[in-house]
Amino acid sequence: MAKSEKISEAVVRRLPIYLRYLSYLQQVGVTTVSSQQMGKNLDINPAQIRKDLAAFGDFGKKGIGYDVNYLVEKIRQILKLDQEIRVALVGAGHLGHAISNYNAFLKDQIRIAAIFDSDPAKQGKQIAGITIQPLEELKETVKERHIRLAIITVPAAAAQSVADLLIEAGIEGILNFAPTTIRTEKEVRIHYADVTSSLQSLAYYLT
Amino acid sequence: MAKSEKISEAVVRRLPIYLRYLSYLQQVGVTTVSSQQMGKNLDINPAQIRKDLAAFGDFGKKGIGYDVNYLVEKIRQILKLDQEIRVALVGAGHLGHAISNYNAFLKDQIRIAAIFDSDPAKQGKQIAGITIQPLEELKETVKERHIRLAIITVPAAAAQSVADLLIEAGIEGILNFAPTTIRTEKEVRIHYADVTSSLQSLAYYLT
Numbered sequence: 001m002a003k004s005e006k007i008s009e010a011v012v013r014r015l016p017i018y019l020r021y022l023s024y025l026q027q028v029g030v031t032t033v034s035s036q037q038m039g040k041n042l043d044i045n046p047a048q049i050r051k052d053l054a055a056f057g058d059f060g061k062k063g064i065g066y067d068v069n070y071l072v073e074k075i076r077q078i079l080k081l082d083q084e085i086r087v088a089l090v091g092a093g094h095l096g097h098a099i100s101n102y103n104a105f106l107k108d109q110i111r112i113a114a115i116f117d118s119d120p121a122k123q124g125k126q127i128a129g130i131t132i133q134p135l136e137e138l139k140e141t142v143k144e145r146h147i148r149l150a151i152i153t154v155p156a157a158a159a160q161s162v163a164d165l166l167i168e169a170g171i172e173g174i175l176n177f178a179p180t181t182i183r184t185e186k187e188v189r190i191h192y193a194d195v196t197s198s199l200q201s202l203a204y205y206l207t
Numbered sequence: 208m209a210k211s212e213k214i215s216e217a218v219v220r221r222l223p224i225y226l227r228y229l230s231y232l233q234q235v236g237v238t239t240v241s242s243q244q245m246g247k248n249l250d251i252n253p254a255q256i257r258k259d260l261a262a263f264g265d266f267g268k269k270g271i272g273y274d275v276n277y278l279v280e281k282i283r284q285i286l287k288l289d290q291e292i293r294v295a296l297v298g299a300g301h302l303g304h305a306i307s308n309y310n311a312f313l314k315d316q317i318r319i320a321a322i323f324d325s326d327p328a329k330q331g332k333q334i335a336g337i338t339i340q341p342l343e344e345l346k347e348t349v350k351e352r353h354i355r356l357a358i359i360t361v362p363a364a365a366a367q368s369v370a371d372l373l374i375e376a377g378i379e380g381i382l383n384f385a386p387t388t389i390r391t392e393k394e395v396r397i398h399y400a401d402v403t404s405s406l407q408s409l410a411y412y413l414t
Binding site: 007008009010012013015016017019020021024041042043078079080081085087093094095097098099101102108110148149151153172173174175179180181183189190191192193195196197198199200201202203204205206207 | 214215216217219220222223224226227228231248249250285286287288292294300301302304305306308309315317355356358360379380381382386387388390396397398399400402403404405406407408409410411412413414
């Protein structure tokens with residue numbers, strides 16, 4: 001297997017898309033799939049798919065395709081989804097609610113283990129069985145519950161200070177929904193999931 | 208300028224990230240920025256940034272860097288953000304609410320122009336000044352209001368039928384928040400914004 005440092009972020013971002021599609025195939029009982037078929041369904045060049053997967057190992061059989069079950073297992077390993085990964089969510093507004101509720105139904109090893117909000121009116125209430133805590137408890141809770149990732153769903157103006165708090169608490173990766181750039185000197189992975197950026201990249205393809 | 212077909216999706220996805228950062232620099236009064244500085248703040252290799260931007264034209268000056276205002280204008284042009292782009296949102300749950308409300312505050316040319324939900328209890332109510340309509344009105348509304356993009360925030364089980372409806376109505380691009388793969392035979396761009404995939408790609412970087 002190639003070293004993780006050599007895999008580009010673009011590939012890492014495509015792996016979950018492959019995984020979701022392959023899991024769907026599992027559900028409907030499909031056991032083998034070609035890169036052609038995957039490419040057609042996912043709107044990704046089949047050669048790109050073959051190249052992406054080849055970076056991690058020799059998964060496909062020429063003329064036959066990929067074994068769906070085996071590939072699902074492999075991608076889950078590559079993405080480190082064979083372990084439980086705990087997530088903190090900060091910002092219990094509409095978006096935070098939506099994500100927490102949705103997450104509660106996931107059969108996934110990545111799960112929200114704590115929710116924080118600065119609004120005293122929200123603290124103590126529950127979303128999907130998790131009690132909303134004040135930000136003052138964040139640092140201690142993150143350490144106690146071995147939380148490694150965080151989701152930021154606070155307004156843009158509060159995102160940087162929340163990120164600083166999370167990073168100080170030892171969070172290793174942040175998924176930021178606030179429409180603002182987060183700056184950090186530390187070795188923390190920050191991914192942006194804001195709607196604006198997604199729509200903007202979609203607009204590029206308008207004819 | 209290079210032909211749009213030759214620009215990889217990875218580049219197109221990074222452009223909004225550059226744009227957001229450069230807009231931030233504009234706000235704080237910074238007029239020139241180097242790829243080194245950009246790379247440091249955005250956690251992207253400076254050589255990658257130079258390569259990405261060079262694909263569209265010769266924007267930077269060696270030893271000086273990029274003119275922030277000029278680059279913002281150029282990226283907005285490349286992303287086609289110099290025109291108004293109307294968006295339909297389908298699914299007025301927590302996530303739909305959060306996106307619609309947030310969108311209302313955006314000073315952006317991409318704006319939500321219609322909201323749909325299959326729940327009669329929600330129809331007729333307003334989010335951020337936009338009245339929630341039944342799905343039966345989708346096709347006509349999309350055509351009348353020249354809506355070109357759509358956001359899907361319905362549960363996974365409903366996503367495919369909603370997408371079919373949108374594509375039939377002539378939508379050119381879909382941002383899908385539902386955790387499911389959307390299949391289509393038509394030339395429609397589908398981007399996935401679901402939280403699971405984002406968290407999964409973040410998990411890859413855990414050590």
